Each structure stands twice: as C-alpha cells, then as structure tokens.
Amino acid sequence: xxxxxxxxxxxxxxxxxxxxxxxxxxxxxxxxxxxxxxxxxxxxxxxxxxxxxxxxxxxxxxxxxxxxxxxxxxxxxxxxxxxxxxxxxxxxxxxxxxxxxxxxxxxxxxxxxx
Amino acid sequence: xxxxxxxxxxxxxxxxxxxxxxxxxxxxxxxxxxxxxxxxxxxxxxxxxxxxxxxxxxxxxxxxxxxxxxxxxxxxxxxxxxxxxxxxxxxxxxxxxxxxxxxxxxxxxxxxxxxx
Numbered sequence: 616x617x618x619x620x621x622x623x624x625x626x627x628x629x630x631x632x633x634x635x636x637x638x639x640x641x642x643x644x645x646x647x648x649x650x651x652x653x654x655x656x657x658x659x660x661x662x663x664x665x666x667x668x669x670x671x672x673x674x675x676x677x678x679x680x681x682x683x684x685x686x687x688x689x690x691x692x693x694x695x696x697x698x699x700x701x702x703x704x705x706x707x708x709x710x711x712x713x714x715x716x717x718x719x720x721x722x723x724x725x726x727x728x729x
Numbered sequence: 730x731x732x733x734x735x736x737x738x739x740x741x742x743x744x745x746x747x748x749x750x751x752x753x754x755x756x757x758x759x760x761x762x763x764x765x766x767x768x769x770x771x772x773x774x775x776x777x778x779x780x781x782x783x784x785x786x787x788x789x790x791x792x793x794x795x796x797x798x799x800x801x802x803x804x805x806x807x808x809x810x811x812x813x814x815x816x817x818x819x820x821x822x823x824x825x826x827x828x829x830x831x832x833x834x835x836x837x838x839x840x841x842x843x844x845x
Contacts, residue, residue, distance in 0.1 A: 658820070660833070660834075663832065671831075671832075706772075706774065718774075720774035
C-alpha cells in the first residue's frame with residue numbers, strides 16, 4: 616500500500632478486556648511512532664521504534680500498555696484490562712528519515728471503552 | 730521539555746479570504762524543525778508545511794505560507810484564498826534537530842471553519 620495502514624478503524628470494547636491495535640507502516644520506513652489523541656487534546660507521544668534499536672517507551676501511560684514491532688515492519692499496540700480513560704484515537708506514523716523526514720500518519724483507530 | 734502553544738482553539742474564515750493561525754513554542758535548542766499538520770474528519774494527519782530553523786526564508790507551499798520568527802519563537806500559518814476543503818483541525822508541531830531527537834511535540838490544535 617501507499618500509506619500507513621491501521622486496523623481496526625474503530626473498536627468498541629468492554630471495560631477490563633484486552634485490545635490489540637495494528638499498524639502497517641510504509642515499506643522501508645525504519646521509524647515508527649504511536650500517538651494517542653484524546654477528545655479535545657493534542658497528540659500524546661506513546662512509543663517510538665527505530666530499526667533494531669531498543670524502543671523509547673517513555674510515553675506509555677501505564678504498564679497496561681505495551682507495543683512490539685515484528686521484523687522491523689508491522690507494529691501492534693496492546694492495551695490490557697482497558698479502562699474508560701483509554702478511550703481515544705490511537706494514531707500510528709512512520710518515517711524514512713528522522714528528523715528531516717516528515718511523519719506519515721495512518722487514519723488511526725478510534726477506541727471506545729464502555 | 731519543549732512545549733508548543735496554539736492560543737486559538739477555533740478560527741473561522743470566509744471562502745477566498747486569508748486566515749492566520751498562531752503558534753508559539755519554547756525550546757533551548759538552536760537547531761530544530763517546525764511543522765503544520767492538518768487533520769480533516771478522516772482523522773489522517775497530513776503535513777501542510779515544514780520549516781527548518783536554520784533557514785531564514787519562510788517556507789511556502791502554494792496557498793500556505795509561514796511567518797517564522799525565531800527570536801520570538803513564533804511560527805504562524807497563513808492560508809490564502811481559503812477553500813472549503815481547508816476546513817480541518819490544524820496542529821503546530823516541533824521536533825529537535827539533534828541526532829537523538831525524534832519526538833514530535835504537538836500543540837492542542839486550532840479548529841478552522843471555512844464559511845461559503
């Protein structure tokens with residue numbers, strides 16, 4: 616595909632359930648980010664992957680959140696025991712070159728925890 | 730830590746008119762990059778324009794231009810000849826220029842409405 620692909624587009628889950636959000640970056644992009652966008656807020660950095668380096672997990676809000684990137688390509692963001700405050704749009708972005716290269720964003724996953 | 734401030738939560742403009750969106754930032758770095766992103770209802774963040782801090786010339790992309798005032802740490806976006814398709818949320822963002830810098834820090838956004 617030409618762009619960053621995220622799935623699912625929308626996810627409704629019950630409080631306490633686990634969810635997995637997927638991001639398929641642009642082919643060849645070594646940098647991959649996850650951001651969270653809560654209603655009325657800007658984008659909050661969650662995690663950053665760059666090639667084979669250890670990821671920067673400093674933005675993950677709690678130990679219920681984790682992410683992995685397999686084979687330097689597809690990434691999965693997992694939220695365990697979801698809470699209502701986890702409801703947000705989760706955006707993934709990839710880039711060929713940091714910091715000069717622009718970030719290319721996907722359409723996001725809207726997570727609603729009921 | 731770097732911060733980005735957008736003081737206008739909402740703005741409106743008449744079609745074909747010009748509008749300016751404000752952004753200020755705080756940093757101790759001398760080398761960095763500034764961006765404006767547009768987020769339409771589709772949710773996808775689209776890069777509108779980018780400015781490299783070491784360049785004195787203001788960036789321009791068709792109807793979009795910036796007024797970059799490095800000393801004042803100001804980075805405003807001007808949209809000329811506004812079109813209905815320009816209606817969206819606009820985010821100002823900052824990224825440090827050093828090799829270890831990779832976090833894009835965003836402002837809270839300005840919702841732009843374009844009136845026909």
